[in-house]
Amino acid sequence: MAIKQLSIFVENKKGSLVEIYETLSHAQVDIRAMSIADTQDFGILRLIVSDAEKAAEALKQAHCIVSVTDVIGVAINDQAGSLAKVVRLLTDNDVNIEYMYAFITVSKQYAYVVFRVADNDAATALLETNGVKLVTEDDIRNL
Amino acid sequence: MFFQKDIETLPRKKIEEIQLERLKYIVDYCIKNVPFYAKRLGEAGVTAEKIKSLSDIQYIPYTNKSDIRDNYPYGLFAQPLKNIVRIHASSGTTGKPTVVGYTKNDINNWSDCVARLCMAVGVTDEDVAQISFGYGLFTGALGLHYGLEKIGCSVIPISSGNTEKQAMILKDFGASVLVSTPSYAMYMSEVAHEMGITNDELNLRIGLFGSEGCTNELRDKIEKGFGLFSTDNYGMSELMGPGVSGECQYRCGLHFAEDHFLPEIIDSTTGERKGEGEFGELVITTLTKEGIPMLRYRTKDITKLTYDACKCGRTHARMDKVSGRSDDMLKIRGVNVFPSQIESVMANIEGISPHYELVLTRKNYTDYLEVRIELTDAELLVDYGKLDALRQLAVNKLKTVLGISAKVVLVAPKSIKRYEGKAKRIVDLRNQSEN
Numbered sequence: 246m247a248i249k250q251l252s253i254f255v256e257n258k259k260g261s262l263v264e265i266y267e268t269l270s271h272a273q274v275d276i277r278a279m280s281i282a283d284t285q286d287f288g289i290l291r292l293i294v295s296d297a298e299k300a301a302e303a304l305k306q307a308h309c310i311v312s313v314t315d316v317i318g319v320a321i322n323d324q325a326g327s328l329a330k331v332v333r334l335l336t337d338n339d340v341n342i343e344y345m346y347a348f349i350t351v352s353k354q355y356a357y358v359v360f361r362v363a364d365n366d367a368a369t370a371l372l373e374t375n376g377v378k379l380v381t382e383d384d385i386r387n388l
Numbered sequence: 389m390f391f392q393k394d395i396e397t398l399p400r401k402k403i404e405e406i407q408l409e410r411l412k413y414i415v416d417y418c419i420k421n422v423p424f425y426a427k428r429l430g431e432a433g434v435t436a437e438k439i440k441s442l443s444d445i446q447y448i449p450y451t452n453k454s455d456i457r458d459n460y461p462y463g464l465f466a467q468p469l470k471n472i473v474r475i476h477a478s479s480g481t482t483g484k485p486t487v488v489g490y491t492k493n494d495i496n497n498w499s500d501c502v503a504r505l506c507m508a509v510g511v512t513d514e515d516v517a518q519i520s521f522g523y524g525l526f527t528g529a530l531g532l533h534y535g536l537e538k539i540g541c542s543v544i545p546i547s548s549g550n551t552e553k554q555a556m557i558l559k560d561f562g563a564s565v566l567v568s569t570p571s572y573a574m575y576m577s578e579v580a581h582e583m584g585i586t587n588d589e590l591n592l593r594i595g596l597f598g599s600e601g602c603t604n605e606l607r608d609k610i611e612k613g614f615g616l617f618s619t620d621n622y623g624m625s626e627l628m629g630p631g632v633s634g635e636c637q638y639r640c641g642l643h644f645a646e647d648h649f650l651p652e653i654i655d656s657t658t659g660e661r662k663g664e665g666e667f668g669e670l671v672i673t674t675l676t677k678e679g680i681p682m683l684r685y686r687t688k689d690i691t692k693l694t695y696d697a698c699k700c701g702r703t704h705a706r707m708d709k710v711s712g713r714s715d716d717m718l719k720i721r722g723v724n725v726f727p728s729q730i731e732s733v734m735a736n737i738e739g740i741s742p743h744y745e746l747v748l749t750r751k752n753y754t755d756y757l758e759v760r761i762e763l764t765d766a767e768l769l770v771d772y773g774k775l776d777a778l779r780q781l782a783v784n785k786l787k788t789v790l791g792i793s794a795k796v797v798l799v800a801p802k803s804i805k806r807y808e809g810k811a812k813r814i815v816d817l818r819n820q821s822e823n
Contacts, residue, residue, distance in 0.1 A: 252769035256800045282772070286797050289769055308802040312766035343771065 246379050247315035247365045249297035254310040255281070255288040265290065265309060272303035277385055278359050280346035293318070293348070293359060295386055315365050318348075318380030319372065320355040328358065334375055335360070340368045350388045357388075389510055391503040391539065395647055396702050400695060403646050403704065404442060410675035411445060411650060412436040418681050421466035424459055425683060445652065445673065446661055450684045453486060456626060461487040464680050472679055477525040478625045485525070488625050489679040495534065497676055498628050501645040502535020502621075505634025508643065508700065509594055509619040511565055513540030516591070518563035520572060521599065522548040522809055527629030528599045532567045535631065541565065548572060548808040555580035562591040570602035570610055570618075571811035574742055577614040578806075587615035596621060598630050600810040601710050603728050605735030609742045620709055626685055627672050633707055638699050641706030648676045651705055652684070653693055667692045670707065688713050718814070720748065720755045723792050727814060730759060730794075733785045739765035739778055743804040750818040757794040759786065762801050 255261045269276065278293035294300045297313055304311045321327035335342060340362050348357035357380055362368045372379060390396050398406075416436035418425035429435070434447050456464055461484075465472065473492050477485035490498065511517070517536045521529035523545060536543050544561055546554060548568070554576055558566070566573060573595055580590075595611070595618030602610075602620065611618055621634035622642050632649055633642035644651055649672050653662040656669035670687045691707045698706060718725045727746060734744050741762040749756045761782065768774040775798065782796040805812075 252766075254763055254766075254769055254775075254798075254800060256798075256803065261800070284772065284776075287775070287799075289772065289775075308800070310763055310766050310769065310801055312769045314770060 246317075246369050246373075246381055248293060248318045248359075248380060248382055248385060250314050250316040250359065250361070251290075251292045251294060251297060251300055251304070252312045252314060253290040253292070253304060255283075255290050257283060257286050257288060262290070264307065265304065268303050268307045268309070269294065269300055272299055274300040274303070277350050277388055278346060278348040278357065280344070280359075291344075291346070293385060295388075314361075317360045317362065317365060317368055317372070318385070319358050319360060320378040320380050320384075321358065323352075323354060323356040327356070331358075331372070331377055334371065334377070335362070335368065338371050340364070340371065348388075352388070389507045389512070390701075391507040392500060396504060396643075396704065398647075398703055400697075400703055406647055407650050407675060408439075408442055410647075411442065411673065412439050414673070414675055414677075414681055415439060415448070415683070417466065417678075418683060422464055422681070424455065424464055425681075429683075442650070445650065445684065448673075448684050450659065450671065450686050451682055452686050453626065453688075456486040456488075456680075457484055460484050462489070465489050466681055467491055467678055474530075475525075476527045476530075476625050476629065478527075486626060488527075491678040494628070494677055494679045497648055498531060498631055499534035499538045501628070501631030501648060502531055503538045504645060505619070505621050505631060505636075505643070506532075506535055506539055506541075506565075506596060508634060508636035508702070509596070509617070510637060511536065511539060511541060511594060511596075515539075515541045515564045515594070516544065516562055517541045517565035517567060517596075518544045518546055518554070518558055518561070520546055520548050520554055520566065520568040520576070520808075526599075527623070527625040529567075531623070531629035531631055532596060536565070536567075551576055551579045551806075551808065552583060555583055555585055558592065559585050559589055564591050565594045565596060566592060566614075566616065567596045567598075569600050569807070569810055570597045570606060571600065571807045572809065573597060573614060573618075574606075574610050575806040575808070577610070581613075590615065592616045594618065598622065601713075601716075601728055603732040603735060604709070605732045606742055609735055622689075622707070622710065624687065627674060627682060627687075628677065632672065636698060636700040636702060640698060641694060641708060643698065643702050644705050644707065646704040648674065650675055651693060651707065653691070654686075656686075656688070656690075664695055665692055667708075670710075716814075718746075718748065718816075720757050720790075721792055723790065725757075725790050725792070729789050730786065731813075733789050734759070734761060734782070737761075737778070737782055737785070739763065739768055740782075740798075741801060741804075743806065744813060745804050746814045748814070748816045748818050755818060757792065758797055759794050760797045760799050760804060762804055763798045764801055 275295040472489040474490040523529040619635035623630040623632035653668040747758040
């Protein structure tokens, strides 16, 4: 039960991000979660959006380099210690987290987190067996 | 296929006989008709009678581009304008343009030379040829135009620019031959594919590329992208235009039209003549040109010659694809670098587009080379490691080939400028004041 993540190449120069966000705005795509890291010359922007296919298409039209990958979205209770529990579970079961970031979206009950791991199926099964609530594509559309 | 088989397959000895006869003729013609040559050759003590063998050409002084410019515009013409039917000029990137004139015979010989190289790759009167060189003072477009017409092709003189329309016409008119610079062909295929035109919908089979250097690696990429087979041809307005030499279907060197042009190779620094197979600057003497004959014209292009007959049956001398102009050579931290070396490295790396840009800067009296390449493979975005590995691969390959370190910068697709004519891939900022 993975969710779609966009990875976008961002050149380290004025206007690169504006172009990407405006393209998404014109395509009427909402951003749910976001992470960006950079080196000296370029960055990779990772996004979870309301409609990944539509966003990827619009970005490609605008000559962006985009890839769509599967990641795992987890909904945890918005209280101290919840995230630690999930990460402990993954660690104890040798699931290596390549990177992770949090959703921008706020809900009363839950906080949402994105995990990128090597084996999505194994991690999904593990989390489900242990009663961790996963985020689906539908959830993201309706957030 | 041949356009003038008898001439193109003459025995070596016969070619040299014709060349010697014509060399004597052209020396005499120059002395009689061009005051500049009369003075130069007089000072050097050269007359037609003193030329007993082809090697006696070494006594004739070289002619340089500056000589044409110094006699701007018509000073080197050997015929009154009454007999000149066409005037071309080369782009005056450094000062005034160099002006050249053609008589009716010149135009006729020129189109013969072009027809030869077109038929050598298999162009026939059935072909529809789209000429996407810019028409105008530049010799490329009209040169190919007349040659292709002479063969009997249906010529589309679309000129360069308006690339979407180019792609549309390529498809709708069923063009089978494309004439353009390699850079423009590359750009055009990109645009055509973006418009949803597939190679299957095109009738393209032959590319006649020229007017700028292109490595084999880049050529292969263009051919794959556009689904065609291409040959390189060579020439310059000072000598005539395209048609001085051109590849046949075997692409093992460019065949000269040796009945019209006498090639030599020299050391560009010392001016000494070099032998067969040795690299050096190409020097050409025009043997039949009436409008503006050239005696030992220094082309600044670096190549080597071979006189062996080709598999295709042609016997005229062949030159290597031009590996670089002596003018284009960059000196970076004291090392000689030809942009073509960088191009062949980049064309062999997966995941990037064939477009690139070189930026040269100088800091604290040290030169820095930056190579900008466009990322095209989205799969590499999975993690930084992959992008960094791509960059490191480019850095290592450049270091191996050039012997100097370069910085490699990944940029977004389509962010490097596309060209409708000759590409300008080098930005040299070294002579700007340091801040």
